[in-house]
Amino acid sequence: MAKHNSDTTTRSDQLKEDLRHLSETVEELVNATSKDASGEMHDLRERAERRLKDTRARLEARGERIYEDTRETLSHQADCCDRYVHDNPWTSIGIGAAAGVVVGMLLGRR
DSSP states (O other): OHHHHHHHHHHHHHHHHHHHHHHHHHHHHHHHTTTOOOHHHHHHHHHHHHHHHHHHHHHHHHHHHHHHHHHHHHHHHHHHHHHHHHHOHHHHHHHHHHHHHHHHHHHHTO
């Protein structure tokens, strides 16, 4: 499970970095062509600026949706866990004790 989270975090960080580089490159291109007076270059620059703004807005919206969905899922899972512990206190104590013994044994071996 930890490896999966690490891989996901690594991929997410790499995607963020790639998008940041792409955004910077498009901004540099737009700034570099700002002095070109031709109508076609002006139109291309405006389209690039619009697309960059639209892409940023979509990515921000998607990030917010993912954050909200994750928060709701975790909240639901925490509520389920809390209900289980309240409904089955002795089973929960047994599971906690068993986990404590296993962790203690693993730490004692070092």
